[in-house]
Amino acid sequence: MIRQPIISVLGHVDHGKTTLLDRIRSTTVAKKEAGGITQHVGASEVPLEVIEKVCGDLLKSFGAKMVIPGLLFVDTPGHEAFTNLRKRGGSVADLAILVVDISKSFEPQTYEAIEILREYKTPFIVAANKIDLVTGWIPKDTSSFTESISKQNPNVVNEVEARIYGLIGKFSELGFNSERFDRVRDFQREFAIIPVSAKTGEGIAELLVYTTGLAQRFLGPRLEIDVSEPGKGSILEKKEERGLGTTIDVILYNGTLRVNDTIAFATTSGIGTAKIKALLKPKSMQDLRDSSSKFDYLDKVVAASGVKIGGSGLEEALAGSLVISTLSSTYNDEIKGEIQEAFATEQTGVILKVDTIGSLEAMSKLLANMNIHISKKGLGDVTKRDILDAFAMKASDQFSSIVLSFNVNIAYEAESESLATGVKVINQNVIYKILDDYKEWLEQARKAEKEQAEKAITFPGMVKVLPNSFFRVSHPAVFGVDIVAGRIKPSYMLIDESGRRVGRVGEIQENGVSLPEGKMGESLAISVGDAVCGRNVREGMKLYTLVDDQSMTLLKTKFKHLLNEKELELLDKIDEVKASIKG
Numbered sequence: 001m002i003r004q005p006i007i008s009v010l011g012h013v014d015h016g017k018t019t020l021l022d023r024i025r026s027t028t029v030a031k032k033e034a035g036g037i038t039q040h041v042g043a044s045e046v047p048l049e050v051i052e053k054v055c056g057d058l059l060k061s062f063g064a065k066m067v068i069p070g071l072l073f074v075d076t077p078g079h080e081a082f083t084n085l086r087k088r089g090g091s092v093a094d095l096a097i098l099v100v101d102i103s104k105s106f107e108p109q110t111y112e113a114i115e116i117l118r119e120y121k122t123p124f125i126v127a128a129n130k131i132d133l134v135t136g137w138i139p140k141d142t143s144s145f146t147e148s149i150s151k152q153n154p155n156v157v158n159e160v161e162a163r164i165y166g167l168i169g170k171f172s173e174l175g176f177n178s179e180r181f182d183r184v185r186d187f188q189r190e191f192a193i194i195p196v197s198a199k200t201g202e203g204i205a206e207l208l209v210y211t212t213g214l215a216q217r218f219l220g221p222r223l224e225i226d227v228s229e230p231g232k233g234s235i236l237e238k239k240e241e242r243g244l245g246t247t248i249d250v251i252l253y254n255g256t257l258r259v260n261d262t263i264a265f266a267t268t269s270g271i272g273t274a275k276i277k278a279l280l281k282p283k284s285m286q287d288l289r290d291s292s293s294k295f296d297y298l299d300k301v302v303a304a305s306g307v308k309i310g311g312s313g314l315e316e317a318l319a320g321s322l323v324i325s326t327l328s329s330t331y332n333d334e335i336k337g338e339i340q341e342a343f344a345t346e347q348t349g350v351i352l353k354v355d356t357i358g359s360l361e362a363m364s365k366l367l368a369n370m371n372i373h374i375s376k377k378g379l380g381d382v383t384k385r386d387i388l389d390a391f392a393m394k395a396s397d398q399f400s401s402i403v404l405s406f407n408v409n410i411a412y413e414a415e416s417e418s419l420a421t422g423v424k425v426i427n428q429n430v431i432y433k434i435l436d437d438y439k440e441w442l443e444q445a446r447k448a449e450k451e452q453a454e455k456a457i458t459f460p461g462m463v464k465v466l467p468n469s470f471f472r473v474s475h476p477a478v479f480g481v482d483i484v485a486g487r488i489k490p491s492y493m494l495i496d497e498s499g500r501r502v503g504r505v506g507e508i509q510e511n512g513v514s515l516p517e518g519k520m521g522e523s524l525a526i527s528v529g530d531a532v533c534g535r536n537v538r539e540g541m542k543l544y545t546l547v548d549d550q551s552m553t554l555l556k557t558k559f560k561h562l563l564n565e566k567e568l569e570l571l572d573k574i575d576e577v578k579a580s581i582k583g
């Protein structure tokens with residue numbers, strides 16, 4: 001059978017995600033002759049006949065007979081719901097609606113949502129919300145943006161256009177092609193921006209039309225399921241319900257679950273199992289978080305739907321984990337593979353602590369894109385052990401000596417240990433902000449390291465004595481040089497190609513102005529205390545900085561990243577020159 005596509009709603013806080021979902025529900029419920037919607041745990045199902053009533057002839061613009069049974073909106077909006085809607089290799093969500101406040105444009109969680117959508121390769125539509133806030137906008141009694149905009153003052157129309165083009169520009173900066181929905185020529189190359197007002201309902205018709213039409217046109221086989229197969233879903237949340245104990249809220253995306261089925265899922269210690277004692281669905285339009293008296297008890301649930309599962313043994317279930325009926329012979333391998341993939345680490349890297357397995361996967365993907373390795377991953381609060389593990393990492397990679405934590409608390413002992421060891425903990429509830437804070441910390445740490453190295457280490461440098469540039473023969477000798485590679489600084493000892501000491505650099509000048517150092521490609525005058533022009537300094541002669549053994553070791557190990565390829569080759573050359581004099 002063909003199941004309804006699963007639609008997730010994302011966006012920055014206060015941009016209108018929940019209001020938009022409420023408006024979709026109230027708009028469709030108002031069409032009572034079409035039957036109304038069905039409420040699920042964590043989701044709302046809008047049947048096709050309701051969509052057809054709301055949208056009228058607009059739906060016919062897609063030119064194909066609609067075969068999907070409707071849309072299943074996940075109505076626990078936010079990145080947590082989306083990242084927990086996961087299966088190996090991608091997202092359970094078939095499509096997403098990214099809500100952007102047209103008056104505020106992009107904000108931190110907008111960027112976060114876009115990056116997560118990109119990582120999960122989830123197609124999305126943009127709902128440019130709050131058009132009713134555009135100065136001069138007069139709400140019309142219609143759910144159609146097209147109809148409403150045609151009745152607005154030209155100045156209002158121009159302002160709406162300007163706001164939409166502002167969004168198009170923002171998406172372009174991130175590498176996306178977008179356009180207002182009625183101007184999109186190729187939906188596989190551009191995504192649609194649909195102006196809406198969650199407050200007045202204008203634009204809801206187009207939003208439903210394009211969500212339905214694009215799902216129908218492009219999702220195809222992804223929506224085909226076999227209801228006789230074991231149920232397979234994703235855990236949105238784990239919670240306590242009065243009279244039921246521990247329950248899990250699940251989005252079922254394939255097969256069927258029945259009462260008395262045994263289900264398997266990931267736990268922190270491996271694979272857990274539980275027997276289904278109750279399958280519950282909220283009664284129509286009731287608060288999803290209320291007690292069990294607000295639920296209908298079912299014998300079975302068919303995908304796609306949201307369902308609350310009650311049963312013993314659910315206490316260790318992880319939000320974001322795959323949940324699968326053990327009637328499937330592959331459940332063990334699937335869940336083991338999921339755990340191994342989500343918790344995979346490397347020998348060196350940052351410490352990562354997050355709230356759910358879904359967040360863990362999302363953070364891991366985004367950090368990998370930044371070429372940031374992870375040496376330890378975990379769920380739950382940051383502990384003293386995490387700080388000590390990060391401190392131990394300092395010996396092998398000081399830039400990994402940090403804890404990145406998302407949506408969790410920091411234990412008191414961990415805070416104390418962080419102060420004692422100097423280990424930085426970045427703790428945020430916006431993934432995008434964690435990545436930004438880490439980049440800033442990394443930049444500061446590298447700058448501090450470079451400054452430390454500049455003071456303590458002699459860097460490789462090679463100069464060539466210029467012809468006709470002996471300005472003073474001795475005490476000190478002053479002559480012109482080209483810096484062929486690396487750098488020179490006052491106090492650096494210079495040696496010749498035989499390894500003999502020529503003298504220590506005193507001053508470096510360019511056109512009579514003293515410089516703190518000379519860099520490759522520059523032509524400068526230098527003074528060298530023990531040098532004598534014409535004796536141990538001759539025209540065309542190559543001179544090298546004497547890199548001491550400690551500096552040599554540090555530059556080849558800890559500070560290797562501070563040198564380019566030519567400087568590394570020069571370092572080897574200086575090592576050879578030093579070896580020849582020792583021999």
